[in-house]
Amino acid sequence: MEAIYLIGFMGSGKTTVSRELARRLNVAVYDTDEEIIKMKGKSINEIFAADGEAKFRLLESDVLRSIPSNDAVIATGGGIVGLEENRLYLKNKVNVVYLHAELENILERLKDDDSRPLLRKDKLQSAEVLYSKRLPLYRGAAGIEIGTSGKPITRIVDDIIQRMKK
Ligand SMILES: Nc1ncnc2c1ncn2[C@@H]1O[C@H](COP(=O)(O)OP(=O)(O)OP(=O)(O)O)[C@@H](O)[C@H]1O
Ligand SMILES: O=C(O)C1=C[C@@H](O)[C@@H](O)[C@H](O)C1
Ligand SMILES: [Mg+2]
Numbered sequence: 001m002e003a004i005y006l007i008g009f010m011g012s013g014k015t016t017v018s019r020e021l022a023r024r025l026n027v028a029v030y031d032t033d034e035e036i037i038k039m040k041g042k043s044i045n046e047i048f049a050a051d052g053e054a055k056f057r058l059l060e061s062d063v064l065r066s067i068p069s070n071d072a073v074i075a076t077g078g079g080i081v082g083l084e085e086n087r088l089y090l091k092n093k094v095n096v097v098y099l100h101a102e103l104e105n106i107l108e109r110l111k112d113d114d115s116r117p118l119l120r121k122d123k124l125q126s127a128e129v130l131y132s133k134r135l136p137l138y139r140g141a142a143g144i145e146i147g148t149s150g151k152p153i154t155r156i157v158d159d160i161i162q163r164m165k166k
Helices: 014-025 032-040 044-051 053-066 084-091 103-109 121-141 153-163
Strands: 004-007 028-031 072-075 095-100 144-147
Touching: 004 014, 014 028, 014 072, 014 153, 028 032, 032 044, 032 053, 032 072, 044 053, 053 084, 084 121, 095 121, 095 153, 103 121, 144 153
Parallel strands: 004 072, 004 095, 028 072, 095 144
Antiparallel strands: none
């Protein structure tokens, strides 16, 4: 099976959906954020604070390329589409799924979660700017778009399985 790459904004459900989707398809699951956390032995907040976002992006790009592109579901970080080299890498993959959620839903999902350095409470205005900037990048990189607002995880997984190419 060609790997399924999940892309989308923070809180769109990539990590949550990837686990259930991999379980259903009986394949391995990877998460670029988790791989980076394991590699560095630090949280994303700590990596951003100590090394800066640019360094994190380089690591993320390396990690994306190190993950097998067969028999796997891959949850990516919300900012993976920031670098052109990653957009081009994903463009060549068959199953790139953009999980779409309205910003309003995202902020509600993440209101008690402070693990994302680019979505701090004092930065909500910039979240809107980032969301608008990223939207066309996700849509440009993905061959499949799945709406997630108001949908339970099992339904999102069903929708992906129905639309994936083998
Ligand atoms: N369809 C959904 N309905 C309701 N809550 C959801 C849905 N999808 C995800 N969530 C919740 O939103 C939160 C964030 O989800 P998750 O960590 O999977 O997002 P993510 O896309 O991996 O974000 P990031 O880019 O920051 O890694 C979790 O608490 C999760 O339970
Ligand atoms: O959207 C983003 O830029 C990010 C999303 C998360 O998955 C993490 O990769 C990190 O918090 C940055
Ligand atoms: Mg995630």
